[in-house]
Amino acid sequence: xxxxxxxxxxxxxxxxxxxxxxxxxxxxxxxxxxxxxxxxxxxxxxxxxxxxxxxxxxxxxxxxxxxxxxxxxxxxxxxxxxxxxxxxxxxxxxxxxxxxxxxxxxxxxxxxxxxxxxxxxxxxxxxxxxxxxxxxxxxxxxxxxxxxxxxxxxxxxxxxxxxxxxxxxxxxxxxxxxxxxxxxxxxxxxxxxxxxxxxxxxxxxxxxxxxxxxxxxxxxxxxxxxxxxxxxxxxxxxxxxxxxxxxxxxxxxxxxxxxxxxxxxxxxxxxxxxxxxxxxxxxxxxxxxxxxxxxxxxxxxxxxxxxxxxxxxxxxxxxxxxxxxxxxxxxxxxxxxxxxxxxxxxxxxxxxxxxxxxxxxxxxxxxxxxxxxxxxxxxxxxxxxxxxxxxxxxxxx
Numbered sequence: 536x537x538x539x540x541x542x543x544x545x546x547x548x549x550x551x552x553x554x555x556x557x558x559x560x561x562x563x564x565x566x567x568x569x570x571x572x573x574x575x576x577x578x579x580x581x582x583x584x585x586x587x588x589x590x591x592x593x594x595x596x597x598x599x600x601x602x603x604x605x606x607x608x609x610x611x612x613x614x615x616x617x618x619x620x621x622x623x624x625x626x627x628x629x630x631x632x633x634x635x636x637x638x639x640x641x642x643x644x645x646x647x648x649x650x651x652x653x654x655x656x657x658x659x660x661x662x663x664x665x666x667x668x669x670x671x672x673x674x675x676x677x678x679x680x681x682x683x684x685x686x687x688x689x690x691x692x693x694x695x696x697x698x699x700x701x702x703x704x705x706x707x708x709x710x711x712x713x714x715x716x717x718x719x720x721x722x723x724x725x726x727x728x729x730x731x732x733x734x735x736x737x738x739x740x741x742x743x744x745x746x747x748x749x750x751x752x753x754x755x756x757x758x759x760x761x762x763x764x765x766x767x768x769x770x771x772x773x774x775x776x777x778x779x780x781x782x783x784x785x786x787x788x789x790x791x792x793x794x795x796x797x798x799x800x801x802x803x804x805x806x807x808x809x810x811x812x813x814x815x816x817x818x819x820x821x822x823x824x825x826x827x828x829x830x831x832x833x834x835x836x837x838x839x840x841x842x843x844x845x846x847x848x849x850x851x852x853x854x855x856x857x858x859x860x861x862x863x864x865x866x867x868x869x870x871x872x873x874x875x876x877x878x879x880x881x882x883x884x885x886x887x888x889x890x891x892x893x894x895x896x897x898x899x900x901x902x903x904x905x906x907x908x909x910x911x912x913x914x915x916x917x918x919x920x921x922x923x924x925x926x927x928x929x930x931x932x
Contacts (some may be wrong), residue, residue, distance in 0.1 A: 540566055541574040545738045548617050549651075549708045551589045551715065552729035558587040558621070560731075568623070571616035584626040588633050588727070589619050593646030605633060618647050641719035644712055651709040658702040665695045678861035680854055684847055686755060686811030693752035697745055755812060762810035767801040768822055776906075776929040777806060778922050780822040780842045783914045791824045792839060803841075816848035816930065832913060833892065840912030847905045848930045855900040859885060862907045867896060882924050890916050899923055904930040 542561070548554070558568045562585040566577035588610060590597070597620045602612045609630030610622035624630040634640035672688045673679045682688050715725065770791055772779065781789050794803020802821065809817040823841035831838050845862065849855060863875065867889070875887035875898065885900040895910045897919055906927050910919055 538579040539569075540577045540579055542566075542577060543739050543742075544571060544573065544575045544616075545735045546704060546742055547707070547734065547738050548619060549711045549715075550729070550731070550734065551591075551619070552726040553731035553734060554619075554621075555587045555589055555725075555727045556729050557731045557735065558623070559585060559728075562587075562623075568613055568621065570614045571621070586624050586626055586630070586727070587613075588622050588624075590622065590633055591643045591647055592618055592620060593650075594618065608633070618650075637719045637722055637724060641716050644716040644719070648709070648712050648716055651705070651712055655702075655705045655709040658698075658705040662695075662699055662702040665698055669695045676865060678865050680857040681861035681865060684811055684814045684849065684854065684858055685809075685817075686759060686813065689812060690752045690755050693748055697749050700741070700745055759810055763808065765800055765805055765807040767799070768804045768806045768820060774929075775806065775818065776846055776904075776926045777818055777820045777844045778842060778906075778908050778910075778919070778926055780824050780840060780912075782922050783842065783910065783919055784824070784826065784840060784912065785914070785918065786826050786829075788826050788828065789824055790827065791822070794821075794823055813850050813854065814847045815850065816846070818844065818846040820844045831893070838913070840910070840914070842911070843909045845907040846927075846930070849903045849905065852903045855903070855905050856885070858905050859887065859898050859900055859907075862898060862905070863887075866907060866909060880920070880924065882928070886920070888916065888920070895919055897923055899927060901927055902931045 545554070545557075561568065561577060562583050565579055565582045567580055567583070567585070568575065568587070569578045570576035590601075590605070592601075595615065595618055597612070597615060605622055606612065609628050610624045610633060613621040613623050615621065622633065634643075669688070669691060672691065673682050676682075719725070791804055794801055796802070803823045804821065806818060806820040809819070811817060821841070821843050823839065825837055825839045827837075829838040830836060843866075845866070847858060849858070867874070875889045875896070878886045878888055880886045880899075883899050883901045885898070887898040889896040893911055893913060895908075895912075895916055897908045897910075897916075899906050899920075904927050906923055908919065908923055
């Protein structure tokens with residue numbers, strides 16, 4: 536029984552001369568082409584000097600009449616891939632070329648050139664739409680670092696890059712076939728001994744890299760889904776790096792206020808854990824409460840403070856400054872960093888605050904961790920900062 540050997544098939548199927556030379560070189564190394572599919576299939580046998588020629592047609596199936604015509608000329612049909620049909624002939628047979636007239640051979644490329652050009656146009660239009668969509672995801676809100684850290688757009692970005700590579704190859708195919716056809720019309724024959732190693736090696740490397748990156752990125756949404764979770768925030772203290780409203784208020788009469796309930800989660804008092812490739816630890820919390828008998832100093836009505844916390848532990852500390860900028864832009868209603876006052880703190884790398892009556896926003900960063908807290912209440916700013924420093928230390932140690 537003859538042994539089958541599979542070889543990585545170059546995606547640049549339109550490089551006719553290089554494929555012919557590759558098949559011939561493989562035959563000299565005892566590998567004889569039998570099929571072209573996801574891989575090139577070879578049968579291991581004796582080393583032979585075999586010539587290969589590729590005929591192009593407008594159909595993926597070659598007609599029986601044409602097959603018999605080439606067979607009479609000394610060429611045996613081997614296999615087909617796309618619109619390319621492979622024939623072989625032992626070198627000692629000295630069979631004539633499939634086409635003696637280059638103009639006639641060039642005409643066999645007409646329909647293929649039209650199809651490849653149409654495909655290239657469709658790919659290009661689709662690519663433009665994908666790029667516009669991707670740019671909107673990354674830059675519409677002006678928070679590209681936050682989009683990167685959240686990790687939700689990474690797979691879409693990789694998919695767009697992968698599709699861009701496919702678009703490039705479709706354009707390359709159309710242009711290459713056009714150039715080949717033009718050369719034949721000018722009397723320039725196909726180079727059947729074209730050097731194939733460099734382009735095949737590059738093509739194999741690129742295809743392998745894109746495949747690996749694409750497959751790895753495909754796991755990201757599943758990992759994020761498996762690791763994400765939202766629960767009602769317990770009234771009792773829990774060992775999470777989040778700022779608790781009860782600690783900030785420091786009032787024995789403080790009590791929680793139940794908010795909107797859905798899927799057994801109190802969304803006004805909840806914590807969400809998320810994972811991202813560049814921020815494996817992410818928390819978002821909301822907590823609201825009241826102090827019975829206490830009124831707002833300036834607003835009147837029952838005193839009902841609330842707090843919102845965001846926490847990111849980054850893999851790359853250099854991102855923290857840019858992430859802080861994006862958090863301000865997204866969660867401070869479009870305001871920029873100039874609305875915040877920079878302060879020094881011995882236990883923090885960055886400390887930005889905005890203190891307006893009952894609204895206080897604090898953004899801090901230390902080592903690989905960034906924390907944003909928006910608080911509505913009458914607690915002292917320094918009390919809020921002290922609580923933030925205590926919590927961020929849980930991730931910074």
